Amino acid sequence: MEFFASFTSIKLRSHLCKYLLANDDRQTVRQTTKASAEGAIWSVEFVEGKIGAIRLQSCHGRYLSATDLNFLLGATGKKVTLQTKYENLGAPWSVEWEPVRDGDRVKLMSWCGTFLRGNGVTPPWRNSVTHDEPRFSSTKGWILWDVEAVDETPKYCLLMSRRTWSMSNSSDEFSASGKSSPATPKSVRRSSTFQLKSCSANNLRSAMDFFRNAKTVRLRSHHDKYLVADNDEESVNQDRSGSSKTARWSVEFASGASSDSIIRLKSCYGKYLTASNQPFLLGMTGRKVLQTLPRRLDSSVEWEPVREGSQVKLKTRYGNFLRANGGLPPWRNSVTHDIPSRTATQDWILWDIDVVEIQVQSANHKAATIEHMDSLDFNPGSPPSASGKSSNYPRLESTDSTVSLPPKSEGRTIYYHVADESGDVDEDTVEGSSFMFKGNGVEELTHKMEEETGIKGIIVCTRNPLNGNLYPLRLQLPPNNATMHVVAVPESSKLGKDFEKQRLL
Template identity: 60%
Template structure:
């Protein structure tokens, strides 16, 4: 419900990677892979006295409606249409129910909005139904993308899309249309924390003040900002124990195990007028930016880059959301900063996305290491800043896991300076065997590695699935006697000894 409470408009993407579309006949609803048009945009209306229910309104000014008309005679699915009923009844109301990182939309009769697949007439259709087979369980899950209304869009169209008929009369809309028709009568729409109403202020040119209800969000989604309140600069460590790095090309952003360089340092800026948004600036004075460019064509992930826009817009703003001892960084469009794993080109890449598989749920979690705190004055004493890891860096010098800042003990000879940070546990070195020949190419080379804190073969197998992106694998090791591969079956070697394994696709 959080994203609906915050967003003026959303897009809904089904498990088939298709968007919920309001057809031009202003009646039917279907799915389409083209989510760029206004037909994929649904304006969100909160229902008075029902904090867990919403209405969704199409670009045609009609509501997404769960009817009691059968989609096909003899079938259980009911039609979902666009309608403008005389009364704003329960058929227009949808209850968002969170399911992992996706939502289900429950209707007035206990059924769910469903994006159908299969052969015509089911293909691309949308009904409300209950999934009766395991194969259709995911058909009721939807990804929610918050979208912004373009400034060039007609004011009257915008108002008719975000406001119910009961709250704005036709006379008001007609007056607004006349008011904005003159070439020298600009009308601006701004938000306020007062109760919803319209007022025209005479300031040389008429302005319309659209006051919006301020929604009280759950405190657990706002405490993530506390991790950055006293921070002047931070490092971000991904689920793969790699640090967010600003590359020397001053454009790309990657992950790397060496967090001691200046490239891993991000300066924290707070967004004026907001108490839960930050900006992160790299050592090249460029901002961490959630772009709208695809990382790979056909994939959902979008590029994260370093930019210095002429105007600081929402693409450089991040909302920290606390998740246990970690933090998630959400974009203004509902995606999350994600440190990817797997095979190239995914390995070490950074995108913003919503994880769709259980194996990638943790890829959006980050540890925050504070490397410099804000200057604070003590009485009349001169303000001073405390810097950690400026010359000698370690991975947890000021980790948020402990809830406070702690200095890492260092040896007098500083022998670890410049070395790759290493956390507790063992290092797993691995190669991937060829899928067909089962042979390992380039085994004499270094291969890949990661830090592993578990103790069981099953845990290691699951971790390697995350690292490689492969679903069905067998973890093997070489016999010291004959050099042949054999599967790992028992416990891992004791004392956290490093291991060399081979991943064999099954």
């Protein structure tokens, strides 16, 4: 918004170095190389009650509008036209645009999540302007615009800047004619019609709206393949077929005051989509995404949806994104979590959301919110399939009867990190793990951690609260099954050898 906050009138220049122009027919727009054209100047209006939304008014007094009309039959682009405010009493959101900063340029997002695009190549696309989602790397720059301030504001822009288009007044006038004022539509995936729905226009800003009332969803990647749970009940990958039950994921919402934007995704096998700390390939940045049923629901199974137009990115707690890989094996059809470092792979973290089933709430029954108990309070000795079955789709059931939960398992929770060969631990960025432990001895804990980590010959260490240094754990474990935070240091590491030299072992 900083591009528009200080200006009453601007010019928008596309990647083709052409300016957005309002044609003399007062209905259409196109691109022109003539920066001095009067129609290339647009007056900026801020939408009342909506932070981050603007309208652009042409020299003819008409507003830049994202319509629902196809630019060409069979093509994805929709027409961008000029409309007056009186033409938009039933759909005022069509003339509202949300600036999204991209470096030193902006993208203008429409009401349905598409972006204002300056087209190129051969006619009829040449010099045309549509709103669309670029699907190819070569057209990603077509939705980027440079904003140029107009030094001398024309008189018509000064007049327009004094006007305000009050949405509430327009609604009152519309209601006075004997018709009710329709609400602003909720943005849905690839919405293509002006459907009047009873929700606020501000709902268009949140990625959680893709999941808010969803019971089960499918996630479709940039490669037009679906995220599927492998039948080994451990790995995940991509597949063309979205009809299989393995492509369906149950949506759960994390509980807690700071979890309004956090979800979990559970496979048909009752296991959670998990961002593990295991590298997918040695020497590569991507880490494995698995199906797991942890004893405790930690941050590794939590995902934060981030909206990107009409698609979403799923972010882990430490800033990585769920990524659908392409290319040659072993990357082909694999799924990792990573941060794309190349422009060609930026789209690999974008997902289309298909809502398969919706969550219906009646007046008498409300959908139960998911609690940590559904995967934490189970008997560790029971088979995984039984525990998965008992907790499958827990939030979708609603009953008046009393549900008896299994007794809490005895033992303590051990949170741990694994030090590298130098003995360093990056606890701020590397996600830790946890397990339940029954016992009080250090030797028992050491053997258990060797099983959990798969590393033979480790030293269980704790951090001194005074100086933050690591020291080997030598005494009995704290009483009353108190939770512990430890670090597994390999004996072969530099720090492990230092402990041996200092005779701390």
